[in-house]
Amino acid sequence: MTPYEWFKFVVMMPMFLFRCFLTILFMPFVFVVLRICLLGTTINEPIVGWRKAFIRPFLMYWAHVLLHIGFNIWPSLTGYENISKAYEWRATMVFNHVSYTDGIMLGAYFLPCGLAKATVADIPFFGSFTKACSFLFVERRGSSDEAKTVHASRARTTELIHRRAADPRFPLFAIAPEGTCKQEDVLLKFSSGAFVGGRPVVPVLLKYRSKYFHQAWGRVENSFWHFMRQQTQFINHADIEVLPPYMPSPEEREDPRLYAENVRRLMAKKLGAQLSPQGLKDQQLLKQHGICVDWTGRRLKMKGSSAAKDAGIVPKH
Known part of the structure; x- marks a missing residue:
């Protein structure tokens, strides 16, 4: 916290409060529209017809609004032409997990589906958003989640992910193989779940550009303080780069860990990031x-x- 950072914190506080006011105004509207559109739908079933035609552009528009007004983040996007090839190949989207705003950026530009435990579907607003994004809801065995959502899938999670990723009725499936946020300029070890079965992946690189404040959401002492510092920057720049779909070799199909490590090395090279042994x-x-x-x-x-x-x-x- 340099004197310059304190200056920004004080000067930008009124603008932050104003953005909060605008966000509070439009969020209930989005929630009500989603609830109406989702009437009669079932989780883990594809959204079709007029609902699909309306919900996707509606959500992507309001995700842009939330990104710009709510979080003051203005990304640049390159490589979007690779998304059409990813749909053609039904490639799984894999991205480096940097911050709590990653999902909003992905939703604003791609609106992929993801993975959530069954009880998330019942959370006000957020549950409606995840259902509208066609998230895969799974039952977490041996926990209080069991049997709370009757339509939750109960098969092996890896099998369900690959079944969903290959189904053309759904959006692209997005996974953060690191499993958690961390310092921006490193990549943690990738879990092999997204790479089991040898399906192609499309790497998406997320990078937040900041000279003084670090956007990365790692192990911080005070999460609220980190959030407030992010909110009181003059502007938050980010880069989104979509790489061409990665088709695994025969050796990589046989060894998911090798496949995951090779994709991690490719992403680290493009990001200029270090490879962490953790x-x-x-x-x-x-x-x-x-x-x-x-x-x-x-x-x-x-x-x-x-x-x-x-x-x-x-x-x-």
């Missing part, structure tokens, strides 16, 4: 031991005991 499990350990970056963004902080150091998660010195 993955989602390592990030979960950081959370478990209360390890995060302090509110200034300069220091590593541990809440609680020194168990993390003893476990070798962070250096002792």
Whole structure:
């Protein structure tokens, strides 16, 4: 937090409050329209007819409004011509997960479908949005989610994902193989779920351009403070680049981990990002031991005991 950052924080606060006011005005309208359009539909079934013709452009328009007015993010897009080839090949969209705004950017430009636990469908507004995007709702075994949503799919998640990705009645299926957000200029290990079965993928690269403030949503001490800093920037620039669909080799079809790693290396090269030896499990350990970056963004902080150091998660010195 330099003096310049404090200056922006104070000067942009009235504009942030004004954007909040506008967002609160239009969100109920979007919610009501979606609820009406979704009457008579069933989750995990394709949206067809007039509903499909209306909902997709309607949602993409309002996602743009939310992106620009609600979050003050103005992306540039390159490689959009590769999306038509991705639909032709029924390629799975894989993207690097940087921030909590990634999904809004993808929705504004592509409106893909994704994966959610069954109970998400019942969340006010957000549930209607995910249903309108044709999300795949799955039942999380052994949890309180079981049997709460009668139409939730109960087969193996990987099998369901590939069945949905190959079905031309649905939008492209989007997955963040890293499984979590992290520092922007690295790529965590990819899980192999999107690569099992040897289907083609279309890599989508997300990069937030900022000189002073880091948009990346990693292990931060105060999430609300990070959100407020993002909201009080003069403008937030981002780049979206769609690479050509990636058709796996015979060796990659036989080895999903090799396939995932080769796609990760390709994306890292294009992004200019480092390859991290860590993955989602390592990030979960950081959370478990209360390890995060302090509110200034300069220091590593541990809440609680020194168990993390003893476990070798962070250096002792």
